[in-house]
Amino acid sequence: MAPKELAAADAEKIIDAVAPVLGLDIAPDDRPGVVLNLQIALRLARLAEGMDLADHDEAAPVFEA
């Protein structure tokens, strides 16, 4: 299944909901760029979901190569 796109309007909703919680004022000129980057990130997150993680696939608490 192709990764689902995040609509620009939904990215705007994320900005409006989360930015005030973080105390971030986003300048109007920056909003299109933030929307675009959120769309890219969410597209990649959908792709990453294809990894099919099991309950016991934990993060490495102390990362070592």
Place this chain on the structure above:
Amino acid sequence: MTDPTSLAATTIAERVRSGAITARSVAEAHIARIQNLDGKVGAFTAVTRARALAEADAVDARRRAGAPLGALAGVPYAVKNLFDVEGLPTLAGSKINRDHPPASRDAFLIRKLKAADAVLLGALNMGEYAYDFTGENAHDGPSRNPHDLSRMTGGSSGGSGAAAAAGFAPVTLGSDTNGSIRVPASLCGLFGLKPTYGRLSKAGSFPFVGTLDHLGPLARSTADCAAFYDAMRGHDPEDPACRDLPAEPLMPHVNAGIGGLRIARATGYFDRMQTQAATEAVRTVAKVLGAAETEIPHVNEARAAAFLITMAEGGHLHLERLKARAADFDPDTRTRLIAGALLPASMIAMAQRIRRKYREAVLKLFDSVDVILAPATPTVAPPLGSKTFALDGQQVPVRANLGLFTQPFSFIGLPVMAVPVWTSASSLPIGVQVIAPPWREDIAIRVASHLESAGIASAKVAALA
């Protein structure tokens, strides 16, 4: 007499030790070349002339007195401006950090190099806060590719790539979070060593994504990368990620050959989204090495996870600056960091779990191979200012996609040597990644050195005058 700016670091050290040349004459030749030509290139943000001459004079005085000299006696080098250099503010490519007080002491790696009698020439241009693959910088201007000044160096260690390719220093230091040593090495035609995560201390460097940041050298030969790595080794408790493991020197592995190594070219993901130059380079290298093929599982998911962790950790690191001084960021950096700060936490938790699962899958591959080969970048250096390029018939963003092939390996901290190849598809160089198992930098060095001896990988000083 040979122009010192064309010499390898190892050759300079030999000649300084033997008395054939003085460290001062080497430093002066490099400083003169920087003064004459860096206006065209944009590699340096600060030249530490007085310090360089004082360090060189100290080396020469010790030689005259018959005292032993370090392995890098009189070798000039320069560092990405995210390294602390005593007396300079640590810019990390930003406008904001210009207000910071000067660093009170050198970064750990610079202290190590000083102890080896290397000579610091200055600090180098870079993409803002290292969140960059282009080498462009809104505050300092772009670093320009010495092999074609109208093109990108790659980033974020853009000045590091530019300086070594321009003959301003035989070796430079860079940082690599997702590819920022290997991308400029590829685009500027250099050897670039990204050691294993946790191998070299990051203490005294400005962070980007602490769980992914690496430091390492870019140089015009395998031996020069090895010599600098050897001088910089050593556990440092000031870097929480730095592992207290024995680090064997790499110089004995230069010219050791590739006997007994099982080598495979990565297929699948690494066969797609690339130009002819990238394909030709990696296939030429694979043929010379007699490489088999292997397909790395879950690369798409791994690269996506690395991208998300980078955005989120970067966004978090800079959150207070984004609140207080948003207008002082490079606009291209600012919007990505803001978006990163807004990402849902569950996505980042997922990305961290993917990291471990992917690591296990790749380590399993190393049961049957010792070396994996992959392109370093999808293309040769794009023109400065380009925002998109065509890959597989799609127009894709330059900033996000120059690291398409490097991100999956730094994500799990594997040691990688990028080696420069000159193909029939372009007049510009392009890199191939030589990827080894964790803590086996020696294997990557053996392969890179073999390719250099075979004439397949080579770096050159650009003709700028």
